[in-house]
Amino acid sequence: MLTHLACSLCGKAYPFDKPINTCECGKPLLAQYDLTPETLDRAALHDREPTMWRYREVLPPCEQVSLGEGLTPLHWAPKLGEKWYVKDEGVNPTCSFKARGMSAAISMAAKFGIEKVAVPSAGNAGGAMSAYAAKAGMEAHVFMPADTPNACIIECGCLGADVQLINGLITDCAAEIGRRKEQEGWFDMSTLKEPYRAEGKKTMGYELAEQMEWRLPDVIIYPTGGGTGLVGMWKAFDEMERMGWIGSERPKMVSVQAEGCAPIVQAFEKGERFAAEFPNAHTCASGLRVPRAIADFIMLDLIRASHGTAVTVTDAEMIVAAKEIGAKTGVFACPEGGATLAAARKLRESGFIKPEDTVVLFNTGSGVKYLEALGS
Secondary structure (H helix, E strand, O other), X not given: OEEEEEEOOOOOEEOOOOOOOOOXXXXXXXXXXXXXXXXXXXXXXXXXXXXXXXXXXXXXXOOOOOOOOOOOOEEEOOOOOOOEEEEEHHHOHHHEOHHHHHHHHHHHHHHOOOOXXXXXXXXXXXXXXXXXXXHHOOEEEEEEEOOOOHHHHHHHHHOOOEEEEEOOOHHHHHHHHHHHHHHHOOEEOOOOOOOOHHHHHHHXXXXXXXXXXXXXXXEEEEEOOOOHHHHHHHHHHHHHHHOOOOOOOOOEEEEEEEOOEOHHHHHHHHOOOOOOOOOOOOOOOHHHOOOOOXXXXXXXXXXHHOOOEEEEEOHHHHHXXXXXXXXXXXXXXXXXXXXXXXXXXXXXXXXXXXXXXXXXXXXXXXXXXXXXXXXX
């Protein structure tokens, strides 16, 4: 049962019965639950619907705005590595893992009677918000960098959103929303600037445990922009342990970023808890072009707590690897997904990944959205 929201930095508690963005200190709020082994018997999952809402006891209480998101396949990929797997988020509605977060966030926004929502997006979050807002009957406003992949721009427009292209990065899009949201009456749906997108994303952790028969992998490799996926899965592992579903063991969490935009890697290597804005951010993987993330300290804390690491790959490496994933597994990976394989290869060569390790690579979206980059 959801009990309250708590600041991820200062710990201040807030009620969950009204819309809110961040703590007064400016940091993300995370949903907190009263969890015991009686909260949900995992055996009950056998008869549940094949969506992320199968875990409804550990999700916000609301009427679901759903398009069938979640329960994505986990593919064994022995042609990549003996005990390596690809979790394919590209088969979600709107072709990316962003569908999970927006399903939860829009569901709660609908509960609160919100009528207008806005989001800065490098592509996939905008498409997901547009879809779920359309289903909920909300007005959607999406701000995207002008060089966002064309498929993502077209998608948002076809789903009824007002799309505004900004000459700049996703941070510039966020700043524009910040300047206008009060006057326009928009609720800001930015990554971790509202509490419930992370709740949808955490279901990746629940699914992974369920699909691996309640034994977590040794290593999780995740492409990192805003970082909600890492934050959400780490939260899920803690919740599952509190319900007695898993033990205290945790995977090594690996953050992968593009060489041209690597604020988390840079901070990790310097031993810092907060990441400075990355200058002149550039990469063909639009989801990784996030020069400053509000959840920087949460990611850096969990990476270190898990004895994980943070690494960069080049655009060329991730494109080659995305095509290799496709040719060897049948999964049409996005460049961000390709980045995880490129990183895994480097980590195996360095000895960080051992031959006996079970490794999960997250493909966060479909290659369909990135035809310009993948066609080069």
